[in-house]
Amino acid sequence: MDVLHDDTPDLRSLPQERLAALIAGLGEKPFRARQVYRWLHLRGAASLDEMTDVPRALRERLAEGTRLTTLERATEQRSADGTIKWTWRTRDGKLVESVYMPETDRKTLCVSTQVGCAVGCTFCMTGTMGLARNLTPGEIVDQVHRANRRLIELGEGEGPRPLTNLVFMGMGEPLANYRSLKIALDLLLSEDGPNFSHRHVTVSTSGLVPVMRRLGEETQVKLAVSLNATTDAQRDAIMPINRRYPLAELLRACREFPMKQGRRITFEYVMLGGVNDAPEDAERLARLLRGIPAKVNLIPYNENPGLGFAAPAPGAVDRFRDLLVARNVTAVVRRNRGTDIAAACGQLAAEGGPGDPRRRAAAPLTGTPAAG
Numbered sequence: 001m002d003v004l005h006d007d008t009p010d011l012r013s014l015p016q017e018r019l020a021a022l023i024a025g026l027g028e029k030p031f032r033a034r035q036v037y038r039w040l041h042l043r044g045a046a047s048l049d050e051m052t053d054v055p056r057a058l059r060e061r062l063a064e065g066t067r068l069t070t071l072e073r074a075t076e077q078r079s080a081d082g083t084i085k086w087t088w089r090t091r092d093g094k095l096v097e098s099v100y101m102p103e104t105d106r107k108t109l110c111v112s113t114q115v116g117c118a119v120g121c122t123f124c125m126t127g128t129m130g131l132a133r134n135l136t137p138g139e140i141v142d143q144v145h146r147a148n149r150r151l152i153e154l155g156e157g158e159g160p161r162p163l164t165n166l167v168f169m170g171m172g173e174p175l176a177n178y179r180s181l182k183i184a185l186d187l188l189l190s191e192d193g194p195n196f197s198h199r200h201v202t203v204s205t206s207g208l209v210p211v212m213r214r215l216g217e218e219t220q221v222k223l224a225v226s227l228n229a230t231t232d233a234q235r236d237a238i239m240p241i242n243r244r245y246p247l248a249e250l251l252r253a254c255r256e257f258p259m260k261q262g263r264r265i266t267f268e269y270v271m272l273g274g275v276n277d278a279p280e281d282a283e284r285l286a287r288l289l290r291g292i293p294a295k296v297n298l299i300p301y302n303e304n305p306g307l308g309f310a311a312p313a314p315g316a317v318d319r320f321r322d323l324l325v326a327r328n329v330t331a332v333v334r335r336n337r338g339t340d341i342a343a344a345c346g347q348l349a350a351e352g353g354p355g356d357p358r359r360r361a362a363a364p365l366t367g368t369p370a371a372g
């Protein structure tokens with residue numbers, strides 16, 4: 001089944017104005033479109049049957065001419081620290097993951113935008129999968145709806161939307177699927193939908209420079225850049241995208257990124273033992289970020305089987321942070337969450353699914369090789 005080339009409109013993927021036009025085309029009044037939209041994106045209805053105050057005749061007509069993306073929960077793993085990792089099954093049987101991270105002041109979902117990833121960062125499990133396909137807008141937003149619904153069932157929050165924050169840092173490079181991402185962001189930020197604040201939504205990129213500019217011009221969400229290196233030689237070796245958009249170009253795009261007063265770009269820095277965790281790296285990093293309103297998240301690497309990288313030596317992370325702070329760079333060490341369920345940064349790979357390298361290690365590789 002080719003989800004991306006199925007001409008039947010997917011109600012969950014339609015921008016609000018297109019849903020309104022579709023329902024107006026059926027001879028219905030505008031308030032009906034709003035009613036259906038709220039069912040889809042505020043209450044996260046899993047089916048048309050749930051829309052009990054929408055007349056049956058309209059629901060039947062919608063069922064005839066459209067479809068409705070609803071992800072199926074394939075697995076749920078709960079970590080001792082409260083993190084939950086869900087694997088969702090798409091209509092065509094692909095598996096994608098989202099990770100829920102509760103903290104005292106926020107409840108964050110890490111959302112996937114692609115099945116696999118073509119960027120091929122050498123330290124990342126998702127990168128070893130290659131890209132199977134982009135997710136549709138409906139598949140992106142439905143991760144949020146299914147998570148909200150499940151959290152309500154688990155007593156993790158009240159109201160239709162327990163989640164407070166979203167980070168697009170799950171499987172995939174979000175900006176490589178910009179068309180779907182932009183529609184999904186509009187749906188998630190809409191007043192009639194979940195109404196997330198753009199201050200609470202962060203999109204992460206490995207450095208797709210031209211699309212970063214577009215994101216800055218077309219949205220007000222926050223930007224995170226997965227940096228992970230302080231020289232081109234280092235970054236070329238671990239993030240092949242650097243050969244296309246080297247550090248100087250990436251950092252220029254960061255300097256030019258349109259931001260509201262008081263906003264900062266988050267730079268993610270996965271600390272790989274013996275690769276990028278030396279004191280000289282901290283000094284270079286501070287120099288590179290000069291002039292950029294920045295915050296650095298230091299992420300001690302989680303060792304993944306077969307990828308050949310090591311966690312930083314004890315003490316290296318704190319020393320690195322202290323060196324940055326001494327150079328007036330805001331830097332925090334990000335506590336790794338959900339490591340016991342492979343939900344931490346760089347560990348998402350739809351475990352047990354066709355793309356799981358831990359499974360593929362036992363079988364010949366047949367998927368798309370990681371590009372770059």
Ligand code: SF4
Nearest residue numbers: 117119121124127172
């Ligand atoms: S770190 Fe991000 S961009 Fe790089 S391979 Fe993994 S998912 Fe893709």
